[in-house]
Every structure is written in C-alpha cells, then in structure tokens.
Amino acid sequence: MKKILYLAFSLLLWSSCDMDLNQQPISDASSETYFQTVDDFNQGLNAVYSSLRGYPDRLMSLAETRSDNLHAISDGGVRDWEGINSFHRTIASNPYVEEAWETNFNGIFRANNYLEQLAQKGESVILDEEVRRRMEGQVRFLRAFYYFDLIRYFGRVPLIDRVVDATEAKAIPRSPVSEVYNLIIEDLNMAISYLPAPSEYAVQDKGRANRYSAKMLLGLVYMTRSGPDLGVEGAGLNTNEWDKAVEQFNDIIASHEFALLPSYSAIFDYDNERNEEVIFNIEYASGANPIVGSTFPWVLVPDIWFVEVLGLPTQGGLTIRPVATDLLRAYETTDVRRSFSIQEGYSYGSVVETRSFIKKFVDITKVPTTSRFDWPINYIVYRYTDLLLLKAECVLNGAPGSMDTDVDGxxxxxxxxxxxxTPLTGVTKAQLLEERRREFIGEGTRWFDLIRSGTVEATMQAWIETEDTGGQMRDFQMDYVLYPVPQSEMNTAPGLYDQNPGY
Structure with missing residues (x-):
C-alpha cells in the first residue's frame, strides 16, 4: 500500500470546522490539547491535505462538464450535472457548487489553524528547523491551491487568513479577487523558498507538495491573472504577466526532474504512478480503513457500462455524459489519444448506445470489487506536458521564448x-488551444483555457448553436463564467454576500 497522505476526516480535532460559516471555527480547545508532538503535527498536516480528495471529481463536474467537451444532457431523469452543463440560472443550491465552496474553505480553515499552531508551538515541539519549514511550505501551498480553486469558480470570496470565530466569520465579506491573489502569491513564494525538490524527499513522502509544484501553480496563477477580466469580477485581471509565468516554468524545465513520456497511455498507467510527467498529484490508497481510495475514474462513465457490458461491480457514474460531436471530429484518424480516452458507444442485449463517453482513467483490470469509492489510482494535477504547452501559450502572448522551439517544437x-x-509550423493561439483540448480531454482544463484565452463567449455560443440540436441548453451569457455563491452561504449571514450576476 502506498503512503497515505490524506486521512478520511477521522481526526476529532477537525470535526468542528466542517463545512460552512455556521460550523466555524476550528476548536481552540482541541487545538490546544492536540498539537503536542511531532506526530500530532504530521497528522494535522495530513488533515490539511485531505481537502484535496474530491478535487478531480469537482473538475469533471464543474469544469469538464461545463465546457464544450461534453454535451451532458441527461437521460433517465434530471441529474445534478445538467444544470451545470446547460447553464441554468437556478443552481445556487446545486450540490457540486456547494461542495466546491465548502470543501475549499474547509481546507483553508485547517491550513489557518495549522499555521497558527506551528507558529505558537512548532519551535518547541519540532526541533528540526528544516522539518518545520517543509511543513509550513506544504500548508502555504495548499492554502494557495484552495483559494485559487475558489476564485476560478466564484470570483470574489471571503479572504480569511487566520483562525476566526463564528461571529467574526459571519461578518467577513467577499474580497476583491486582486486581494485574494496577493495572499496566493505570497503563500506560493514562501512555499517555493521552504519546499524541497521532489528528488530531495524520502520515498514515502514523494507525493507531497514540492518546490516545483509550487512554481507550477504560481506560473498558472500569473497566466490566469493575465487573462481578460471579461467584465465579471472573475480570475482574469488583464495583468500581462506572461513573462513572470515563463520564469517559473523555465525553473522547472531547468531542474531536469521531469520529462515527456514517450507513450501517452503510460502517463495514466496504474502501475506507473509518480512517473516523470508528474509535477504534482493527489495521492490515494486503496484497501485502507477508513477508505481513502479515489472515485474520479468513474465520474464520467455510465454505470451501465460497468455492470451490463463489462459484468463488473456497480460504480457511480449513473447515466452517460456524451462527448461532444465536434470534439470527436477534432481528432485525426491516427490520434491515439482518442481511442485511449474515449469509449465510442457500446451495446448490451438489444440495446445499442451510439454516444461516446470519457473512459480515460479507467483500467478495467483494476475496478474495485468491495467499494466503488476505492479506486487504486492517483490523480495528476500538474503534468509536464501541461507546463510545456502553457509556456507555449505565454510565448504566443509575448513572453520571451522561441517560436520554433517553445511553440512549434x-x-x-x-x-x-x-x-x-505531419508537423505544424507557425502554430497560432487557436491551434494551441485545440491541441490542448485533445491532449487534456477529461482533465478539466478546457473550461479554464477558454476563459483565460478570452474565447469562452464566442466558442460556447457557436458550440451550443451547432451541438445542441434539441434546444435543451440555455444561451450562454458571460455571467456564466462564474458560478453562483451557494445559497447555503447566502442564508447563513443574510445580506453579507451579494450574489454573482446572472443567478
């Protein structure tokens, strides 16, 4: 069994902070009595990581399903993802939307408490300064990660960088995105200075945040800030920091710790985890008690395929979320990414399903038999191919670099x-965007690529017109770049938050 980094919310210490403003703060009494030993701090650190567990599932439902990669009109009854896919205005109580807000803030509250306890007790409990710095670097990376996830989905959010009590929390309004970015960048710069390279970690800790995962996130932060503001108070601020992003990416490239694998399928091989493509992944461990395996492999896969076609135990994918027709057409005949990532229809008995779905993360020899929540595969958050193509995007936006090497090459x-x-020459922004679409199908990047590039409105409007022949989707409006503040949060402190426009 691999090293378990993320506990299944089993520590009593953290039970008082789940999930919303009604349940803050983390218990001061528990903190005071708990952080007494090095092992306490290690377990507390694991608990900060644990909020990552549902991140890939969230990407597939809020980003992949929102984009033009899937035409996820449900059959067999209305599903929660349909309002996400079809741009419904009444999704403030949608469970996917609520989970994104609650889980990220849960991680932030845990991070704030941990940093406070580390500052108060760390020096007396943990004698090794390097160990303390590594702990702090990981927590700062995670807090930045959670806040970045929040602003990409919701725009303005409450900025809470310390432990607060319930009364105070209910008085903290949403902050401008620029202020949240300031904390993110500060945290990441500290994380970069405190964290080791992956090769400097012991084997059992290889999956933890490292210097280059922090640099990768910082580069993506600079790119996202550089995108157009789109008039929605979202993550794009039109800052033109493409060169700052390239500085971070170049440091990662120069480390020679990562490389393109020669085989596309090898990147996602269950027996090839932590390969040279992986800059940062979310680690899961099957067979543990409590369960800390993954669930993301089946999120986009209809359950009937597992049960009726493969004769395997039921999973959780419910009905099909079809791959968009124009995405299927975008792959050339010899493109191995299509056959690896997409199941093009299936049949069972007299039923023939002609629609396709994403099966990218499924290895049918590894399907768990005891629990569908216990898949034995890590999720790659940042991989080297992404870095190289993001750098190419920066160069096309005016950052230093070579068109021949850094873009076309x-x-x-x-x-x-x-x-x-057939090689391409003079690759354009549009061509790069389409190559990323084919490369990262199912990985949740497409929605954010469209927003960052400023092409989301034109792309989605044209796509809906041609793809949604049944007229089941709403017209796209720029307000839908953001999700609504969850209704549960609006109800907790009436009048504290204003709802995002369009909802």
Missing part, C-alpha cells in the same frame, strides 16, 4: 507522441 512533440506525423 513543443506542439509537434506532443502530436508525434499521439501518433500524428
């Missing part, structure tokens, strides 16, 4: 690995 290397032999 990278794109062609990615295409060659996919089985495409």
């Amino acid at each position: 990278v794109v062609n290397a990615v295409r060659e690995r996919a089985g495409l032999t």
Whole structure:
C-alpha cells in the first residue's frame, strides 16, 4: 500500500470546522490539547491535505462538464450535472457548487489553524528547523491551491487568513479577487523558498507538495491573472504577466526532474504512478480503513457500462455524459489519444448506445470489487506536458521564448507522441488551444483555457448553436463564467454576500 497522505476526516480535532460559516471555527480547545508532538503535527498536516480528495471529481463536474467537451444532457431523469452543463440560472443550491465552496474553505480553515499552531508551538515541539519549514511550505501551498480553486469558480470570496470565530466569520465579506491573489502569491513564494525538490524527499513522502509544484501553480496563477477580466469580477485581471509565468516554468524545465513520456497511455498507467510527467498529484490508497481510495475514474462513465457490458461491480457514474460531436471530429484518424480516452458507444442485449463517453482513467483490470469509492489510482494535477504547452501559450502572448522551439517544437512533440506525423509550423493561439483540448480531454482544463484565452463567449455560443440540436441548453451569457455563491452561504449571514450576476 502506498503512503497515505490524506486521512478520511477521522481526526476529532477537525470535526468542528466542517463545512460552512455556521460550523466555524476550528476548536481552540482541541487545538490546544492536540498539537503536542511531532506526530500530532504530521497528522494535522495530513488533515490539511485531505481537502484535496474530491478535487478531480469537482473538475469533471464543474469544469469538464461545463465546457464544450461534453454535451451532458441527461437521460433517465434530471441529474445534478445538467444544470451545470446547460447553464441554468437556478443552481445556487446545486450540490457540486456547494461542495466546491465548502470543501475549499474547509481546507483553508485547517491550513489557518495549522499555521497558527506551528507558529505558537512548532519551535518547541519540532526541533528540526528544516522539518518545520517543509511543513509550513506544504500548508502555504495548499492554502494557495484552495483559494485559487475558489476564485476560478466564484470570483470574489471571503479572504480569511487566520483562525476566526463564528461571529467574526459571519461578518467577513467577499474580497476583491486582486486581494485574494496577493495572499496566493505570497503563500506560493514562501512555499517555493521552504519546499524541497521532489528528488530531495524520502520515498514515502514523494507525493507531497514540492518546490516545483509550487512554481507550477504560481506560473498558472500569473497566466490566469493575465487573462481578460471579461467584465465579471472573475480570475482574469488583464495583468500581462506572461513573462513572470515563463520564469517559473523555465525553473522547472531547468531542474531536469521531469520529462515527456514517450507513450501517452503510460502517463495514466496504474502501475506507473509518480512517473516523470508528474509535477504534482493527489495521492490515494486503496484497501485502507477508513477508505481513502479515489472515485474520479468513474465520474464520467455510465454505470451501465460497468455492470451490463463489462459484468463488473456497480460504480457511480449513473447515466452517460456524451462527448461532444465536434470534439470527436477534432481528432485525426491516427490520434491515439482518442481511442485511449474515449469509449465510442457500446451495446448490451438489444440495446445499442451510439454516444461516446470519457473512459480515460479507467483500467478495467483494476475496478474495485468491495467499494466503488476505492479506486487504486492517483490523480495528476500538474503534468509536464501541461507546463510545456502553457509556456507555449505565454510565448504566443509575448513572453520571451522561441517560436520554433517553445511553440512549434513543443506542439509537434506532443502530436508525434499521439501518433500524428505531419508537423505544424507557425502554430497560432487557436491551434494551441485545440491541441490542448485533445491532449487534456477529461482533465478539466478546457473550461479554464477558454476563459483565460478570452474565447469562452464566442466558442460556447457557436458550440451550443451547432451541438445542441434539441434546444435543451440555455444561451450562454458571460455571467456564466462564474458560478453562483451557494445559497447555503447566502442564508447563513443574510445580506453579507451579494450574489454573482446572472443567478
């Protein structure tokens, strides 16, 4: 069994902070009595990591399903993802939306408490300064990660960087995105200075946040800030910091700790975790008690495929979320990414399903038999291919770099690995965006790529017109770049938050 980094919310210490403003703060009494030993701090650190567990599932429901990659109109009854896919205005109580807010703030509250306890007791409990710095660096990375996730989905959010009590929390309004970015960047710069490279970790700690995962996130933060503001108070601020992003990416490249794998499928091989593509992943461990395996492999896969077609135990994918027709057409015949990532229809008995779905993370020889919540595979959050293609995007936006090497060369290397032999020259922003769409299908990047590039409105409007022939989707409006503040949060402190426009 691999090293378990994330506990299944089993520590009594953290039970008082779940999930919303009604349940703050983390118990001061518990903190005072708990953080007494090095092991206490290690377990507390694991608890800060634990809020990552549902991150890939969230990406698939709030980003992949929201984008033009899926035409996820449900059949067999209305599903929670349909309002996400179809741009319903009444999704403030949608469970996916509520989970994104609650879980990220849960992680932030835990991070704030941990940093406070580390500052108060760390020096006397943990004698090794380097160990303390590594602990703090990981927690600062995680707090930045959770806040970045929040502003990409919701825009303005409450900025809470310390332990607060319930009364105080109910008086903290949403802060401008620029102020949240200031904390994110400060945390990441500290994380970079405190964290080791992956090769400097002991084997059992290889899955923890490292210097280059912090640099990768910081580079993505600079790119996201550099995107257009779109008039929605979202994550784009039009800051033109593409060169700052490239500085971070170049440091990662120069480390020589990562590389493109020669095989696309090898990146996601269950027996090849922590491979050279992986800059940061979320670690899961199957067979543990309590369960800390993954669930994301089946999120986009209809359960009937597991049960009726493969004769395997039921999973949780419910009905099909079809791959968009224009995405299927975007793959060339020899592109191995299509056959690896997409199941193109299936049949059982007299039923023939002609629609396709994403099966990218499924290995049918690894399907758990005891619990569908216990898949034995990590989720790659940042991988080297993404870094190289993001750097190419920066160069196309005016950052230092070579068109021949950093844009055309990278794109062609990615295409060659996919089985495409015709090289491209003079790659444009539009071509790069489409290559990213094919490469990262199912990984939740497409929605954010469209927003960052400023093409989301034109792309989604044109796509709905051609793809949604049944007229089941709402017209796209720019307000839908953001999700609504969950209604549960609006109800907790009436008048504290204003709702995002369009909902």
